[in-house]
Amino acid sequence: MSLRIFIDPSLSSFREVRYVFQIISGNKNIDIAFVHDGSNSDFKITPGPESDFAVSSAFYEKIRHGKFNFEEHFINGCLIRDENGKEDLISTIFYCINSLQEYQSASDDGLGRFQYKNSYQYKYKNVLVNIVQELIDRICEHPRLKDISKRNRKSKIFLTHDIDSIHGSWKEDGFHALKKLQPGKFLSVMLNAAIGRPDWLNMDKVMKIEDENGFRSTFYWLLYKDKRNADYHFKSRSIQNQVAMIQKNGWENGLHKSLHSTSFREEIAELGVDTNGNRFHYLNFKLPEGYSVIEGSGLKLDTSLGFTEHWGFRNSYGLPFMPYCLAEARVHDFIEVPMQVMDRTFFTKRIPVSEIKKELIDWFEKNRYNAVFSINFHNNFFSELKYAGYAELYKSLLSYFRESGFEPTTQKELVNEFYRPEKFKLADNP
Ligand SMILES: [Zn+2]
Structure with a gap:
């Protein structure tokens, strides 16, 4: 009733x-x-x-x-x-x-x-x-x-990866190895870059970790290459192989909207694979305009609503939701899936990996119900040089989720569950 x-x-x-x-x-x-x-x-x-x-x-x-x-x-x-x-x-x-x-x-x-x-x-x-x-x-x-x-509903985990850089390893990891006097590692990074198998082209490694714990994730790709956006050509064969493998294995691809003035529709057309979702590169959007732009793109999911400077709830709510368009007094035609956790936040604050794990698990324990945790780990944080410790952190978080009964979810499942325009489309005049 x-x-x-x-x-x-x-x-x-x-x-x-x-x-x-x-x-x-x-x-x-x-x-x-x-x-x-x-x-x-x-x-x-x-x-x-x-x-x-x-x-x-x-x-x-x-x-x-x-x-x-x-x-x-x-x-x-x-x-x-x-x-x-x-x-x-x-x-x-x-x-x-x-x-x-x-x-x-x-x-x-x-x-x-x-x-x-x-x-x-x-x-x-x-x-x-x-x-x-x-x-x-x-x-x-x-x-x-x-x-x-x-x-109450049990909290779920939505794993995501923004792919900003594929070719940065020889610079960032290589420099790190030299600074730490690890010539062997320096040579290995350089050699991998030279043979066209750069260390950060590692989606297979990421998927393997997830698969071992029963998870699937979404990779968000940049379609525009320049100094502030991708350092890779999305259409290159090596990237296309990764995208195809992601799709074939049952993982998902999404758009990482660039800072460039190209429109959503142009970038989605360029992406060339089916997707529901977007995350803005650098979480670069402003409200309320950002929501209108996403709606205009036709995508049904965005997962950009997080603070870069702190993990947590940017809109004080744990679940995906359909935002309200104040100017037109109606609901927007997509779901926002707030992003609560991003690797770079901790890296910038120089928080030791062991401390991150403790902080996060304490927080997840307090939020076993009524949240979908959207977690963003960049591909470069899986290399063990400059970002040492993060791959282990990721593995240990995934095994914690598995053992503690946090179930995985995907873009498709989130849209199925939370995109419910019919709930909002009621006669406007009482
Ligand atoms: Zn990015």
């Missing part, structure tokens, strides 16, 4: 409130019906005191006037409150899940990306907390929702 919710059509936030309940419906796997008559509902959302949940009208007023900064909305902790000081769980979910804090945010990053230091997660030290899930669970404490409040 579906849950009957009445949302007062006079609420200026009618569509946004409805979107949040559609998210909850997906999260708890319940059917929801929006009814036109308050007296015939399980609970109701209205502007008055009889509302089952408070909704701040000032919040929507502010965002419609372009005030997105979290300091406007999170006065005392990460929670929006209504005019009477009552907690507004619904608007807080809406604000966090759609990353509204990033809209029009100033940035001194070279690419203009949103920066961790400017986030509420940094200020309130809660980047590792699945805040949206906690709020959904609180909404489900409502007496009419009690039997579904304990519904």
